[in-house]
Amino acid sequence: MESFSDRTYAILGTGALGGFYGSRLQKAGADVHFLLHSDYEHVNKHGLVIESKDGDFTLPDVRAYDDVQKMPPCDVVIVAFKTTHNHLLPKLLPSVVKDDGVVLVLQNGLGVEDEVAEIVGDKRVMGGLCFLCSNKVGPGHIRHLDYGEVKFAEYAIGYNSQGITTRMCQIAADFDRAGIPIKLAADLLLARWQKLVWNIPYNGLSVVLDARTDELMGNTHTRALVEELMWEVAAGAKSCDRIIADSFIEMMLDWTVKMKPYRTSMKIDYDEKRPLEVETMFGNPLRLAQQKGANLPKITMLYQQLKFLDARNSH
Structure with missing residues:
Protein backbone atom coordinates (compact mmCIF):
# COMPACT_ATOMS: atom_id res chain seq x y z
CA MET A 1 0.00 0.00 0.00
CA GLU A 2 1.53 3.29 -1.07
CA SER A 3 1.51 6.05 1.48
CA PHE A 4 -0.52 9.17 0.87
CA SER A 5 0.74 12.18 -0.96
CA ASP A 6 1.39 15.27 1.13
CA ARG A 7 -1.52 16.99 -0.60
CA THR A 8 -3.93 18.68 1.81
CA TYR A 9 -7.67 18.59 1.18
CA ALA A 10 -10.42 21.01 2.19
CA ILE A 11 -14.04 19.88 2.06
CA LEU A 12 -16.52 22.74 1.70
CA GLY A 13 -19.89 21.21 2.53
CA THR A 14 -19.63 18.14 4.76
CA GLY A 15 -22.92 16.52 3.77
CA ALA A 16 -23.95 13.33 1.99
CA LEU A 17 -21.29 13.83 -0.67
CA GLY A 18 -18.48 15.90 0.89
CA GLY A 19 -18.71 14.03 4.18
CA PHE A 20 -18.55 10.68 2.44
CA TYR A 21 -15.60 11.39 0.12
CA GLY A 22 -13.72 13.45 2.71
CA SER A 23 -14.08 10.68 5.29
CA ARG A 24 -12.82 8.07 2.85
CA LEU A 25 -9.78 10.23 2.07
CA GLN A 26 -9.00 10.80 5.76
CA LYS A 27 -9.51 7.12 6.64
CA ALA A 28 -6.92 6.24 3.97
CA GLY A 29 -4.39 8.66 5.47
CA ALA A 30 -4.98 11.99 3.73
CA ASP A 31 -4.80 15.32 5.54
CA VAL A 32 -8.41 16.56 5.31
CA HIS A 33 -10.03 19.74 6.69
CA PHE A 34 -13.84 19.93 6.87
CA LEU A 35 -15.96 23.09 6.77
CA LEU A 36 -19.29 22.57 8.51
CA HIS A 37 -22.34 24.68 9.15
CA SER A 38 -25.18 23.26 11.26
CA ASP A 39 -23.30 20.07 12.25
CA TYR A 40 -20.13 21.79 13.43
CA GLU A 41 -20.61 21.35 17.21
CA HIS A 42 -21.66 17.73 16.85
CA VAL A 43 -18.86 16.71 14.50
CA ASN A 44 -16.23 18.61 16.49
CA LYS A 45 -17.22 16.54 19.55
CA HIS A 46 -18.19 13.18 18.04
CA GLY A 47 -16.57 13.01 14.60
CA LEU A 48 -18.15 11.51 11.49
CA VAL A 49 -20.07 8.24 11.15
CA ILE A 50 -20.23 6.52 7.77
CA GLU A 51 -22.60 3.64 7.10
CA SER A 52 -21.62 2.19 3.74
CA LYS A 53 -22.36 -0.79 1.55
CA ASP A 54 -18.54 -1.10 1.39
CA GLY A 55 -18.23 -1.29 5.19
CA ASP A 56 -19.16 1.03 8.07
CA PHE A 57 -16.58 3.16 9.85
CA THR A 58 -16.28 6.06 12.29
CA LEU A 59 -13.77 8.92 12.33
CA PRO A 60 -13.77 10.08 15.96
CA ASP A 61 -11.28 12.89 15.30
CA VAL A 62 -11.79 15.21 12.36
CA ARG A 63 -10.37 18.65 11.65
CA ALA A 64 -13.69 20.50 11.75
CA TYR A 65 -14.15 24.25 11.21
CA ASP A 66 -17.14 26.58 11.32
CA ASP A 67 -15.21 29.46 9.75
CA VAL A 68 -13.26 29.22 6.50
CA GLN A 69 -10.79 31.87 7.74
CA LYS A 70 -9.56 29.40 10.37
CA MET A 71 -8.76 26.76 7.75
CA PRO A 72 -5.24 26.41 6.35
CA PRO A 73 -4.77 27.01 2.61
CA CYS A 74 -5.08 23.59 0.96
CA ASP A 75 -3.82 21.97 -2.24
CA VAL A 76 -7.21 20.60 -3.28
CA VAL A 77 -10.42 22.37 -2.27
CA ILE A 78 -13.50 20.23 -2.88
CA VAL A 79 -16.75 22.19 -3.32
CA ALA A 80 -19.39 19.69 -2.22
CA PHE A 81 -22.40 21.76 -1.16
CA LYS A 82 -25.50 22.32 -3.28
CA THR A 83 -25.27 24.94 -6.03
CA THR A 84 -28.02 26.90 -4.24
CA HIS A 85 -25.22 28.02 -1.86
CA ASN A 86 -22.82 29.15 -4.58
CA HIS A 87 -23.40 32.81 -3.71
CA LEU A 88 -21.08 32.04 -0.74
CA LEU A 89 -18.15 31.02 -2.97
CA PRO A 90 -16.54 34.51 -3.29
CA LYS A 91 -16.29 34.58 0.55
CA LEU A 92 -15.15 30.98 0.96
CA LEU A 93 -12.64 30.21 -1.77
CA PRO A 94 -9.92 32.91 -1.86
CA SER A 95 -8.36 32.11 1.54
CA VAL A 96 -8.62 28.31 1.49
CA VAL A 97 -7.03 27.46 -1.87
CA LYS A 98 -3.21 27.57 -2.16
CA ASP A 99 -1.65 29.69 -4.93
CA ASP A 100 -0.78 26.55 -6.85
CA GLY A 101 -3.83 24.67 -5.57
CA VAL A 102 -6.93 23.57 -7.41
CA VAL A 103 -10.66 23.80 -6.73
CA LEU A 104 -12.46 20.55 -7.55
CA VAL A 105 -16.14 21.30 -8.15
CA LEU A 106 -18.23 18.23 -7.22
CA GLN A 107 -21.60 19.76 -8.03
CA ASN A 108 -24.50 19.00 -10.34
CA GLY A 109 -25.51 20.89 -13.44
CA LEU A 110 -23.73 23.00 -15.99
CA GLY A 111 -21.76 26.24 -15.81
CA VAL A 112 -20.75 25.87 -12.16
CA GLU A 113 -17.01 25.91 -12.96
CA ASP A 114 -17.41 29.28 -14.69
CA GLU A 115 -18.46 30.87 -11.38
CA VAL A 116 -15.48 29.33 -9.57
CA ALA A 117 -13.02 30.40 -12.31
CA GLU A 118 -14.15 34.02 -11.89
CA ILE A 119 -13.03 33.84 -8.24
CA VAL A 120 -9.78 31.82 -8.40
CA GLY A 121 -8.80 31.98 -12.08
CA ASP A 122 -9.45 29.44 -14.82
CA LYS A 123 -6.15 27.56 -14.36
CA ARG A 124 -7.12 26.48 -10.85
CA VAL A 125 -10.41 24.70 -11.55
CA MET A 126 -11.39 21.09 -12.15
CA GLY A 127 -14.85 19.60 -12.50
CA GLY A 128 -15.99 16.36 -10.95
CA LEU A 129 -19.11 14.29 -11.54
CA CYS A 130 -20.26 11.99 -8.75
CA PHE A 131 -22.31 8.89 -9.40
CA LEU A 132 -23.24 8.36 -5.77
CA CYS A 133 -26.32 7.32 -3.82
CA SER A 134 -25.71 8.76 -0.38
CA ASN A 135 -27.83 10.59 2.20
CA LYS A 136 -27.11 12.50 5.39
CA VAL A 137 -29.33 10.83 7.99
CA GLY A 138 -28.29 12.81 11.08
CA PRO A 139 -25.64 15.29 12.27
CA GLY A 140 -22.29 13.97 11.00
CA HIS A 141 -23.99 10.70 10.04
CA ILE A 142 -23.89 9.64 6.38
CA ARG A 143 -25.49 6.58 4.81
CA HIS A 144 -23.91 5.42 1.54
CA LEU A 145 -26.37 3.21 -0.34
CA ASP A 146 -24.93 2.54 -3.76
CA TYR A 147 -22.28 3.42 -6.33
CA GLY A 148 -19.65 6.06 -5.57
CA GLU A 149 -17.64 6.70 -8.73
CA VAL A 150 -16.17 10.14 -9.40
CA LYS A 151 -15.23 11.32 -12.88
CA PHE A 152 -12.67 14.17 -13.07
CA ALA A 153 -11.98 16.57 -15.93
CA GLU A 154 -9.98 19.79 -16.28
CA TYR A 155 -11.84 23.06 -16.82
CA ALA A 156 -10.96 25.66 -19.42
CA ILE A 157 -12.72 28.86 -20.52
CA GLY A 158 -15.30 27.90 -23.13
CA TYR A 159 -15.12 24.28 -21.95
CA ASN A 160 -12.51 23.32 -24.54
CA SER A 161 -11.28 19.79 -24.03
CA GLN A 162 -8.05 19.75 -22.00
CA GLY A 163 -7.18 16.05 -22.11
CA ILE A 164 -5.80 14.15 -19.11
CA THR A 165 -3.35 16.22 -17.03
CA THR A 166 -0.71 15.29 -14.45
CA ARG A 167 -2.61 16.88 -11.57
CA MET A 168 -5.76 14.93 -12.48
CA CYS A 169 -3.74 11.72 -12.24
CA GLN A 170 -2.19 12.78 -8.91
CA ILE A 171 -5.54 13.57 -7.28
CA ALA A 172 -7.07 10.44 -8.82
CA ALA A 173 -4.28 8.38 -7.20
CA ASP A 174 -5.29 9.75 -3.77
CA PHE A 175 -8.97 8.92 -4.40
CA ASP A 176 -7.95 5.50 -5.64
CA ARG A 177 -5.99 4.83 -2.45
CA ALA A 178 -9.10 5.84 -0.52
CA GLY A 179 -11.06 3.13 -2.33
CA ILE A 180 -13.11 5.64 -4.35
CA PRO A 181 -13.68 4.45 -7.95
CA ILE A 182 -12.26 7.05 -10.35
CA LYS A 183 -12.55 7.81 -14.04
CA LEU A 184 -10.60 10.51 -15.86
CA ALA A 185 -12.35 12.40 -18.65
CA ALA A 186 -10.61 14.40 -21.37
CA ASP A 187 -13.66 16.62 -21.97
CA LEU A 188 -15.52 18.27 -19.09
CA LEU A 189 -18.42 19.57 -21.20
Whole structure:
Protein backbone atom coordinates (compact mmCIF):
# COMPACT_ATOMS: atom_id res chain seq x y z
CA MET A 1 0.00 0.00 0.00
CA GLU A 2 1.53 3.29 -1.07
CA SER A 3 1.51 6.05 1.48
CA PHE A 4 -0.52 9.17 0.87
CA SER A 5 0.74 12.18 -0.96
CA ASP A 6 1.39 15.27 1.13
CA ARG A 7 -1.52 16.99 -0.60
CA THR A 8 -3.93 18.68 1.81
CA TYR A 9 -7.67 18.59 1.18
CA ALA A 10 -10.42 21.01 2.19
CA ILE A 11 -14.04 19.88 2.06
CA LEU A 12 -16.52 22.74 1.70
CA GLY A 13 -19.89 21.21 2.53
CA THR A 14 -19.63 18.14 4.76
CA GLY A 15 -22.92 16.52 3.77
CA ALA A 16 -23.95 13.33 1.99
CA LEU A 17 -21.29 13.83 -0.67
CA GLY A 18 -18.48 15.90 0.89
CA GLY A 19 -18.71 14.03 4.18
CA PHE A 20 -18.55 10.68 2.44
CA TYR A 21 -15.60 11.39 0.12
CA GLY A 22 -13.72 13.45 2.71
CA SER A 23 -14.08 10.68 5.29
CA ARG A 24 -12.82 8.07 2.85
CA LEU A 25 -9.78 10.23 2.07
CA GLN A 26 -9.00 10.80 5.76
CA LYS A 27 -9.51 7.12 6.64
CA ALA A 28 -6.92 6.24 3.97
CA GLY A 29 -4.39 8.66 5.47
CA ALA A 30 -4.98 11.99 3.73
CA ASP A 31 -4.80 15.32 5.54
CA VAL A 32 -8.41 16.56 5.31
CA HIS A 33 -10.03 19.74 6.69
CA PHE A 34 -13.84 19.93 6.87
CA LEU A 35 -15.96 23.09 6.77
CA LEU A 36 -19.29 22.57 8.51
CA HIS A 37 -22.34 24.68 9.15
CA SER A 38 -25.18 23.26 11.26
CA ASP A 39 -23.30 20.07 12.25
CA TYR A 40 -20.13 21.79 13.43
CA GLU A 41 -20.61 21.35 17.21
CA HIS A 42 -21.66 17.73 16.85
CA VAL A 43 -18.86 16.71 14.50
CA ASN A 44 -16.23 18.61 16.49
CA LYS A 45 -17.22 16.54 19.55
CA HIS A 46 -18.19 13.18 18.04
CA GLY A 47 -16.57 13.01 14.60
CA LEU A 48 -18.15 11.51 11.49
CA VAL A 49 -20.07 8.24 11.15
CA ILE A 50 -20.23 6.52 7.77
CA GLU A 51 -22.60 3.64 7.10
CA SER A 52 -21.62 2.19 3.74
CA LYS A 53 -22.36 -0.79 1.55
CA ASP A 54 -18.54 -1.10 1.39
CA GLY A 55 -18.23 -1.29 5.19
CA ASP A 56 -19.16 1.03 8.07
CA PHE A 57 -16.58 3.16 9.85
CA THR A 58 -16.28 6.06 12.29
CA LEU A 59 -13.77 8.92 12.33
CA PRO A 60 -13.77 10.08 15.96
CA ASP A 61 -11.28 12.89 15.30
CA VAL A 62 -11.79 15.21 12.36
CA ARG A 63 -10.37 18.65 11.65
CA ALA A 64 -13.69 20.50 11.75
CA TYR A 65 -14.15 24.25 11.21
CA ASP A 66 -17.14 26.58 11.32
CA ASP A 67 -15.21 29.46 9.75
CA VAL A 68 -13.26 29.22 6.50
CA GLN A 69 -10.79 31.87 7.74
CA LYS A 70 -9.56 29.40 10.37
CA MET A 71 -8.76 26.76 7.75
CA PRO A 72 -5.24 26.41 6.35
CA PRO A 73 -4.77 27.01 2.61
CA CYS A 74 -5.08 23.59 0.96
CA ASP A 75 -3.82 21.97 -2.24
CA VAL A 76 -7.21 20.60 -3.28
CA VAL A 77 -10.42 22.37 -2.27
CA ILE A 78 -13.50 20.23 -2.88
CA VAL A 79 -16.75 22.19 -3.32
CA ALA A 80 -19.39 19.69 -2.22
CA PHE A 81 -22.40 21.76 -1.16
CA LYS A 82 -25.50 22.32 -3.28
CA THR A 83 -25.27 24.94 -6.03
CA THR A 84 -28.02 26.90 -4.24
CA HIS A 85 -25.22 28.02 -1.86
CA ASN A 86 -22.82 29.15 -4.58
CA HIS A 87 -23.40 32.81 -3.71
CA LEU A 88 -21.08 32.04 -0.74
CA LEU A 89 -18.15 31.02 -2.97
CA PRO A 90 -16.54 34.51 -3.29
CA LYS A 91 -16.29 34.58 0.55
CA LEU A 92 -15.15 30.98 0.96
CA LEU A 93 -12.64 30.21 -1.77
CA PRO A 94 -9.92 32.91 -1.86
CA SER A 95 -8.36 32.11 1.54
CA VAL A 96 -8.62 28.31 1.49
CA VAL A 97 -7.03 27.46 -1.87
CA LYS A 98 -3.21 27.57 -2.16
CA ASP A 99 -1.65 29.69 -4.93
CA ASP A 100 -0.78 26.55 -6.85
CA GLY A 101 -3.83 24.67 -5.57
CA VAL A 102 -6.93 23.57 -7.41
CA VAL A 103 -10.66 23.80 -6.73
CA LEU A 104 -12.46 20.55 -7.55
CA VAL A 105 -16.14 21.30 -8.15
CA LEU A 106 -18.23 18.23 -7.22
CA GLN A 107 -21.60 19.76 -8.03
CA ASN A 108 -24.50 19.00 -10.34
CA GLY A 109 -25.51 20.89 -13.44
CA LEU A 110 -23.73 23.00 -15.99
CA GLY A 111 -21.76 26.24 -15.81
CA VAL A 112 -20.75 25.87 -12.16
CA GLU A 113 -17.01 25.91 -12.96
CA ASP A 114 -17.41 29.28 -14.69
CA GLU A 115 -18.46 30.87 -11.38
CA VAL A 116 -15.48 29.33 -9.57
CA ALA A 117 -13.02 30.40 -12.31
CA GLU A 118 -14.15 34.02 -11.89
CA ILE A 119 -13.03 33.84 -8.24
CA VAL A 120 -9.78 31.82 -8.40
CA GLY A 121 -8.80 31.98 -12.08
CA ASP A 122 -9.45 29.44 -14.82
CA LYS A 123 -6.15 27.56 -14.36
CA ARG A 124 -7.12 26.48 -10.85
CA VAL A 125 -10.41 24.70 -11.55
CA MET A 126 -11.39 21.09 -12.15
CA GLY A 127 -14.85 19.60 -12.50
CA GLY A 128 -15.99 16.36 -10.95
CA LEU A 129 -19.11 14.29 -11.54
CA CYS A 130 -20.26 11.99 -8.75
CA PHE A 131 -22.31 8.89 -9.40
CA LEU A 132 -23.24 8.36 -5.77
CA CYS A 133 -26.32 7.32 -3.82
CA SER A 134 -25.71 8.76 -0.38
CA ASN A 135 -27.83 10.59 2.20
CA LYS A 136 -27.11 12.50 5.39
CA VAL A 137 -29.33 10.83 7.99
CA GLY A 138 -28.29 12.81 11.08
CA PRO A 139 -25.64 15.29 12.27
CA GLY A 140 -22.29 13.97 11.00
CA HIS A 141 -23.99 10.70 10.04
CA ILE A 142 -23.89 9.64 6.38
CA ARG A 143 -25.49 6.58 4.81
CA HIS A 144 -23.91 5.42 1.54
CA LEU A 145 -26.37 3.21 -0.34
CA ASP A 146 -24.93 2.54 -3.76
CA TYR A 147 -22.28 3.42 -6.33
CA GLY A 148 -19.65 6.06 -5.57
CA GLU A 149 -17.64 6.70 -8.73
CA VAL A 150 -16.17 10.14 -9.40
CA LYS A 151 -15.23 11.32 -12.88
CA PHE A 152 -12.67 14.17 -13.07
CA ALA A 153 -11.98 16.57 -15.93
CA GLU A 154 -9.98 19.79 -16.28
CA TYR A 155 -11.84 23.06 -16.82
CA ALA A 156 -10.96 25.66 -19.42
CA ILE A 157 -12.72 28.86 -20.52
CA GLY A 158 -15.30 27.90 -23.13
CA TYR A 159 -15.12 24.28 -21.95
CA ASN A 160 -12.51 23.32 -24.54
CA SER A 161 -11.28 19.79 -24.03
CA GLN A 162 -8.05 19.75 -22.00
CA GLY A 163 -7.18 16.05 -22.11
CA ILE A 164 -5.80 14.15 -19.11
CA THR A 165 -3.35 16.22 -17.03
CA THR A 166 -0.71 15.29 -14.45
CA ARG A 167 -2.61 16.88 -11.57
CA MET A 168 -5.76 14.93 -12.48
CA CYS A 169 -3.74 11.72 -12.24
CA GLN A 170 -2.19 12.78 -8.91
CA ILE A 171 -5.54 13.57 -7.28
CA ALA A 172 -7.07 10.44 -8.82
CA ALA A 173 -4.28 8.38 -7.20
CA ASP A 174 -5.29 9.75 -3.77
CA PHE A 175 -8.97 8.92 -4.40
CA ASP A 176 -7.95 5.50 -5.64
CA ARG A 177 -5.99 4.83 -2.45
CA ALA A 178 -9.10 5.84 -0.52
CA GLY A 179 -11.06 3.13 -2.33
CA ILE A 180 -13.11 5.64 -4.35
CA PRO A 181 -13.68 4.45 -7.95
CA ILE A 182 -12.26 7.05 -10.35
CA LYS A 183 -12.55 7.81 -14.04
CA LEU A 184 -10.60 10.51 -15.86
CA ALA A 185 -12.35 12.40 -18.65
CA ALA A 186 -10.61 14.40 -21.37
CA ASP A 187 -13.66 16.62 -21.97
CA LEU A 188 -15.52 18.27 -19.09
CA LEU A 189 -18.42 19.57 -21.20
CA LEU A 190 -19.18 16.08 -22.54
CA ALA A 191 -18.94 14.64 -19.01
CA ARG A 192 -21.36 17.27 -17.69
CA TRP A 193 -23.92 16.61 -20.45
CA GLN A 194 -23.58 12.87 -19.81
CA LYS A 195 -24.38 13.40 -16.13
CA LEU A 196 -27.45 15.44 -17.12
CA VAL A 197 -28.74 12.40 -19.02
CA TRP A 198 -29.48 10.95 -15.57
CA ASN A 199 -30.01 14.09 -13.51
CA ILE A 200 -32.58 15.87 -15.66
CA PRO A 201 -35.19 13.09 -15.95
CA TYR A 202 -34.87 11.53 -12.51
CA ASN A 203 -34.37 14.64 -10.38
CA GLY A 204 -37.03 16.60 -12.27
CA LEU A 205 -39.69 13.90 -12.50
CA SER A 206 -39.14 12.71 -8.91
CA VAL A 207 -40.24 16.15 -7.70
CA VAL A 208 -43.03 16.82 -10.22
CA LEU A 209 -44.52 13.31 -9.90
CA ASP A 210 -43.62 12.66 -6.23
CA ALA A 211 -41.86 9.41 -7.11
CA ARG A 212 -38.74 7.39 -6.40
CA THR A 213 -36.50 6.09 -9.19
CA ASP A 214 -37.96 2.56 -9.02
CA GLU A 215 -41.51 3.94 -9.37
CA LEU A 216 -40.52 5.99 -12.43
CA MET A 217 -38.94 2.92 -14.04
CA GLY A 218 -41.77 0.56 -13.03
CA ASN A 219 -44.50 2.36 -14.96
CA THR A 220 -44.55 2.17 -18.78
CA HIS A 221 -45.62 5.81 -19.21
CA THR A 222 -43.03 7.36 -16.92
CA ARG A 223 -40.32 5.03 -18.22
CA ALA A 224 -41.08 6.26 -21.74
CA LEU A 225 -40.98 9.85 -20.49
CA VAL A 226 -37.59 9.29 -18.80
CA GLU A 227 -36.23 7.96 -22.08
CA GLU A 228 -37.64 10.86 -24.13
CA LEU A 229 -36.06 13.34 -21.70
CA MET A 230 -32.72 11.53 -22.04
CA TRP A 231 -32.90 11.90 -25.83
CA GLU A 232 -33.57 15.62 -25.39
CA VAL A 233 -30.46 15.93 -23.19
CA ALA A 234 -28.51 14.18 -25.97
CA ALA A 235 -29.92 16.73 -28.44
CA GLY A 236 -28.76 19.55 -26.14
CA ALA A 237 -25.28 18.01 -26.01
CA LYS A 238 -25.24 17.68 -29.79
CA SER A 239 -25.99 21.39 -30.14
CA CYS A 240 -22.67 21.92 -28.27
CA ASP A 241 -20.86 19.47 -30.60
CA ARG A 242 -20.78 16.74 -27.94
CA ILE A 243 -22.11 13.34 -28.96
CA ILE A 244 -23.82 11.07 -26.42
CA ALA A 245 -24.02 7.52 -27.76
CA ASP A 246 -27.29 5.57 -27.77
CA SER A 247 -25.48 2.91 -25.75
CA PHE A 248 -24.84 5.47 -22.98
CA ILE A 249 -28.59 6.16 -22.68
CA GLU A 250 -29.30 2.40 -22.60
CA MET A 251 -26.67 2.03 -19.88
CA MET A 252 -28.25 4.79 -17.73
CA LEU A 253 -31.71 3.18 -18.03
CA ASP A 254 -30.32 -0.24 -17.22
CA TRP A 255 -28.27 1.14 -14.32
CA THR A 256 -31.35 2.80 -12.77
CA VAL A 257 -33.48 -0.35 -13.06
CA LYS A 258 -30.81 -2.23 -11.09
CA MET A 259 -30.33 0.57 -8.56
CA LYS A 260 -31.78 0.36 -5.07
CA PRO A 261 -35.04 2.39 -4.86
CA TYR A 262 -33.78 5.95 -4.52
CA ARG A 263 -35.23 9.29 -3.52
CA THR A 264 -33.20 11.75 -5.60
CA SER A 265 -31.30 14.66 -4.05
CA MET A 266 -33.75 17.16 -5.58
CA LYS A 267 -36.72 15.25 -4.15
CA ILE A 268 -35.11 15.25 -0.70
CA ASP A 269 -34.49 19.01 -0.99
CA TYR A 270 -38.12 19.53 -2.06
CA ASP A 271 -39.50 17.40 0.78
CA GLU A 272 -37.28 19.25 3.29
CA LYS A 273 -38.47 22.58 1.83
CA ARG A 274 -34.94 23.55 0.77
CA PRO A 275 -34.26 25.54 -2.43
CA LEU A 276 -33.91 23.35 -5.54
CA GLU A 277 -30.92 23.31 -7.92
CA VAL A 278 -33.22 24.24 -10.80
CA GLU A 279 -30.98 26.80 -12.49
CA THR A 280 -27.73 24.83 -12.61
CA MET A 281 -29.40 21.52 -13.45
CA PHE A 282 -32.12 22.72 -15.85
CA GLY A 283 -31.86 26.46 -16.58
CA ASN A 284 -28.17 26.61 -17.57
CA PRO A 285 -28.22 23.60 -19.96
CA LEU A 286 -31.49 24.84 -21.49
CA ARG A 287 -30.16 28.34 -22.09
CA LEU A 288 -26.93 26.99 -23.59
CA ALA A 289 -28.81 24.65 -25.95
CA GLN A 290 -31.27 27.40 -26.93
CA GLN A 291 -28.37 29.76 -27.75
CA LYS A 292 -27.10 27.02 -30.07
CA GLY A 293 -30.50 26.75 -31.74
CA ALA A 294 -31.78 23.55 -30.09
CA ASN A 295 -35.40 23.28 -28.97
CA LEU A 296 -35.91 21.02 -25.94
CA PRO A 297 -39.68 21.18 -25.24
CA LYS A 298 -39.99 18.49 -22.56
CA ILE A 299 -37.02 19.80 -20.56
CA THR A 300 -38.44 23.33 -20.93
CA MET A 301 -41.77 22.15 -19.51
CA LEU A 302 -40.06 20.36 -16.62
CA TYR A 303 -38.00 23.50 -15.90
CA GLN A 304 -41.15 25.65 -15.81
CA GLN A 305 -42.94 23.19 -13.51
CA LEU A 306 -39.96 23.03 -11.15
CA LYS A 307 -39.70 26.84 -11.03
CA PHE A 308 -43.36 26.96 -9.94
CA LEU A 309 -42.98 24.20 -7.30
CA ASP A 310 -39.71 25.68 -5.99
CA ALA A 311 -41.28 29.15 -5.59
CA ARG A 312 -44.41 27.76 -3.91
CA ASN A 313 -42.30 25.54 -1.63
CA SER A 314 -40.22 28.48 -0.35
CA HIS A 315 -43.19 30.41 1.07
